Every structure is written in C-alpha cells, then in structure tokens.
Amino acid sequence: MTFSHTQISQYLRCPRSYRYRYLDGWQEKETKASLLFGRCFERALAAYFFGEDSAATLFKEWGTYRDANLEYSKGDSWDRMAHQGVHLLELFARDDRISIRDPRKDLQVKVTRSLPNDNDFVGYIDALGQLDKTHCVIDWKTTTSRYPEEPAGLLALDPQLICYSWITGLSEVAVVVFVRKQTPEIQYLKTSISEEQRQEFGRLIEATASQIQAGEFLPHSGIRFPQNGCVSCSHLGLCLGDQSLIDSKLIRRPGASDLDWLDQLEG
Ligand code: SF4
Numbered sequence: 001m002t003f004s005h006t007q008i009s010q011y012l013r014c015p016r017s018y019r020y021r022y023l024d025g026w027q028e029k030e031t032k033a034s035l036l037f038g039r040c041f042e043r044a045l046a047a048y049f050f051g052e053d054s055a056a057t058l059f060k061e062w063g064t065y066r067d068a069n070l071e072y073s074k075g076d077s078w079d080r081m082a083h084q085g086v087h088l089l090e091l092f093a094r095d096d097r098i099s100i101r102d103p104r105k106d107l108q109v110k111v112t113r114s115l116p117n118d119n120d121f122v123g124y125i126d127a128l129g130q131l132d133k134t135h136c137v138i139d140w141k142t143t144t145s146r147y148p149e150e151p152a153g154l155l156a157l158d159p160q161l162i163c164y165s166w167i168t169g170l171s172e173v174a175v176v177v178f179v180r181k182q183t184p185e186i187q188y189l190k191t192s193i194s195e196e197q198r199q200e201f202g203r204l205i206e207a208t209a210s211q212i213q214a215g216e217f218l219p220h221s222g223i224r225f226p227q228n229g230c231v232s233c234s235h236l237g238l239c240l241g242d243q244s245l246i247d248s249k250l251i252r253r254p255g256a257s258d259l260d261w262l263d264q265l266e267g
Helices: 005-013 015-023 033-049 054-063 078-095 159-168 195-213 236-240 243-249 261-266
Strands: 026-028 107-115 119-131 134-143 172-179 185-192 250-252
Touching: 005 015, 005 159, 005 195, 015 026, 033 054, 033 078, 033 107, 033 134, 054 078, 078 172, 078 185, 107 159, 107 195, 119 159, 119 195, 134 159, 159 172, 159 195, 236 243, 243 250
Parallel strands: 134 172
Antiparallel strands: 026 250, 107 119, 119 134, 172 185
C-alpha cells in the first residue's frame, strides 16, 4: 500500500473522514477558487524558472476558470486574484532570492520511502533549491494571511516541512508564502528540522499506517467550541445525514485509484 502526507494527515485529523474519503470514495468538489488559483500560480512559478513569461502562464492557466462557478472567499474575484498573482510574480522576480539549478529535475520532485510490511510513502516536493544561497527543500504556499512568525521556532513544528525533511533526509527546509492581501507580500521563511524530529515523524507514519491497515476508523469529531474541526470538514454532511450538504460539497468516485489497495486489505 502507498501512503501520502495528505492521507496520513487526513487520518490524524479524523479517521472517520479518512474512511469516507479513501474507502468510500467521497471527495470534496474542486470548486474552491483559492485552491485552484494556488495550482495555477505554481505553474506560473515553474514557467518563471524555465525562463518563460510567468504572468502569461498565470493568465492562461487561471483563464480556464474565468467563467467557472467557483466558491470565492469574501472580497475575492477572478480579476482581483489574477492581479494579485501578477503582482506577486513581479515581486518574486525582483527579490531574486530563490535559485533552482535544474528546473526539469528540481521542481515537483517525486520522492519515495519504503515502510515496513511492503508499504511505501510517496511525496512530491515543490522544489529543491537555494534560498539566499542555502540549499534546502522548498514549499510554495499561496494564502490570504501571513504565516505566523511568533513565537520563534514555530515553523520547525510545521508537519508538512517535517514530512519533507523526513522523506528527503535534508534538515534545511523553507516555505515561501505568497500572501494575497491589499498590498501583496512574500515571506521567505527558513528553519532546520532535527534528526530526532525526523525519527519521530517516521514512527508516527508507521504507527498511522498500521492503524489504517487494521481498519480503525473511529470519528474524532472535536465537538468542543471553538476547536470544532467538523465545521470545516468536507464530510460533515455524511456525519449529519444532511443530503443537501453532501450534494453541495462532495462527489463520489467509486473505483477511484485510491481504492485499489482495498483489494490487498480485504485479501
Ligand atoms: S464531520 Fe467531524 S466526525 Fe465527521 S468525518 Fe468530519 S471531522 Fe470526522
């Protein structure tokens, strides 16, 4: 069976949600403008490193959603996001703090690690390159709010960065945050992940994989206000038996490739 960080983090957030998504095939509809814009922006960044016109790539990619019925966050619109994106790309080029030696090999890098019981873990690293001349694993993020920089050391607890460090064995990691706000801003944040953190993360992955394979899918509903994870969970309609919520948020894809491993589990 092959695991990914998305799978493991979904299981850790709520095992029942994992079961809905990966066993029953209930996937969230891809209608969130911010998510789709993030993907288009990453393609524009790739174009920049290939020496192509990144703004034109952004308009071409994001242009495919111009008339789509997307869910925009408060204050967002197709035009506003396009202009913020171009502004951020210009800022990124002007800063010139990231270098990627070979964009063909060092962008969207697939890395695999083997786990016990013939399992694998697969991850896609956004980029391997240099930030201010330090070689590191790089994660791109597009968001509407700044990444918190206080208290000091917080970034070293970011699970995605720990995962990247564990899967590559590299201690230096960075996140480049493209903040879409009134005046767009880019944060270049760097941290080191310790060997102990990598080992602990490896143990967490192995323990989670064995719970999944043992078929443990109890719900973690998190019902105490205000930390109610159910409110933002795309599977809320299934837990509440609310058909209109299911119809608005989810699409069912039985036979999706995610389900292939079930044969092994059941066999
Ligand atoms: S609504 Fe709550 S209990 Fe149900 S799957 Fe989502 S997080 Fe888990």
